[in-house]
Amino acid sequence: MTIRARYENGVFKPTEPVSLPEMAEVQVVLPVQTSDDSRLDAIYRIMGETYASGETDVAERHNEHQP
Numbered sequence: 001m002t003i004r005a006r007y008e009n010g011v012f013k014p015t016e017p018v019s020l021p022e023m024a025e026v027q028v029v030l031p032v033q034t035s036d037d038s039r040l041d042a043i044y045r046i047m048g049e050t051y052a053s054g055e056t057d058v059a060e061r062h063n064e065h066q067p
Contacts, residue, residue: 003016003018004016012028
């Protein structure tokens, strides 16, 4: 079961109703943040750059790469 929650004042509060009995003990597993986020940031930065290719209408050459 996956329960989305918000952490407020030292307590995890579910963001939607949960069907568990009162005082039920649960184990909370938090996903580990990896350094992959910084690599994704670099990729998105590169993808956001523009380059001057000299082509004024790239749609004109669209069919050149079609099988």
